[in-house]
Amino acid sequence: MSDLLERLRGRGWRMTAQRRVVAEVLDGDHVHLTADEVHSRAVAKLPEISRATVYNTLGELVSLGEVLEVATDKRAKRYDPNAHRPHHHLVCAQCGAIRDVHPSGNPLADLPDSERFGFTVSDVEVTYRGVCPNCAAA
Amino acid sequence: MSDLLERLRGRGWRMTAQRRVVAEVLDGDHVHLTADEVHSRAVAKLPEISRATVYNTLGELVSLGEVLEVATDKRAKRYDPNAHRPHHHLVCAQCGAIRDVHPSGNPLADLPDSERFGFTVSDVEVTYRGVCPNCAAA
DNA sequence: ACTTGACTTAGACATTGTCTAATGTAGGAT
DNA sequence: ATCCTACATTAGACAATGTCTAAGTCAAGT
Structure with missing residues (x-):
């Protein structure tokens, strides 16, 4: 840093x-x-x-x-602090643990014009939710 | 309702x-x-x-x-209240207006096993951000 | 119509975030 | 090296959002 x-x-x-x-x-x-x-x-x-x-x-x-x-x-x-490498987040629904993840594909491209309602779309934030290995074991 | x-x-x-x-x-x-x-x-x-x-x-x-x-x-x-039709959100960064949107593609499928860190991933939440037509005009 | 357990209430409390006025200080000017 | 001053920091009040409790109320089964 x-x-x-x-x-x-x-x-x-x-x-x-x-x-x-x-x-x-x-x-x-x-x-x-x-x-x-x-x-x-x-x-x-x-x-x-x-x-x-x-x-x-x-x-x-x-x-x-x-x-x-x-x-x-x-x-x-x-x-x-990881602002310079685009990434998304994977969150444990039970304990709240968070990991950075890098999905393939670009969700911005998945939003067709017909679904943009005239907005100028500049950014997308993706949050995956699930259960982490620790909580699954418990 | x-x-x-x-x-x-x-x-x-x-x-x-x-x-x-x-x-x-x-x-x-x-x-x-x-x-x-x-x-x-x-x-x-x-x-x-x-x-x-x-x-x-x-x-x-x-x-x-x-x-x-x-x-x-x-x-x-x-x-x-729109809990029974899966959808995501498009938010105006200036005025906060929110629209429901339905992207093509399935972001869950875009998260490879190697990026799951052992989590059981069950859900994904996508938020698009941009500027709505009203705010763009102003 | 009773009875009872679930629902509602007012308000205290907790958590998270913002603002202000007074004080301190980093870093350029001398 | 010291001084200046604009910018940074501080304590604590305030604001916004959310949670909890104890006491009273009521929906719905009997």
Whole structure:
């Protein structure tokens, strides 16, 4: 994730300890934390960081296109740092575990003009739901 | 939607004025109300209905498979009475308008075994995003 | 018409997210 | 190296959405 910090600096982002910590927390694959989880982990590294800053920083990262907001779960938003490789999500209906997946085929192409109602369609979000091996075993 | 009331009675649902009103409010195509919107409209027909009852009733309808919860918007859950014809959603990124759509192709078939991580995948939810004709004109 | 268990209610509480005014600080200017 | 200042951070109030509880009410079978 050091590329991220690098890129952001290049875009004129002022670098602060708080922002560094948030970016660190978001590092990795198959990472889909809620804002609150990001905050907890950030507090572990920098105890005085505030909730508002975490929300602000996440919002900025989303605006900059560096992090995606995903709504896999119907409670809190989750933040996915894997914004530069398009992908979709596979969610366990029981425990909520989330994996990134890469389906073949392009769902955008599957929406005929007659089903577009005059919209300019630019994006598609796919969420697969099922039961993960762990929960199936239990 | 009278079939719905019929079906529910058949399943041993106790019929009350409150439940009837919630079912009536949810009638129609391209209906995707938040719990709060359902509540407002229900109050118009039955002023003393409480928020808790609306939430309870919506939850029951979802459990019974008569209504779907959709997370198109990242704020409140929305409730879609069109549960018996599989479909996906097309959302305007600006005004939030939602249409039901029926893509060709089956996205479930597009997820190869190698991308299933041992999950038993049972369902898929697709959300297309774009700009509706109204917002494009503005 | 009774009775009873399921339904509804008001409102407290919980969770998630947003906003503000005061304070602190990164990084360019001197 | 120090100073400035615009931008960032903070605590906490507030807002929106959702959940729970205890007490009262009522649908529907008898």
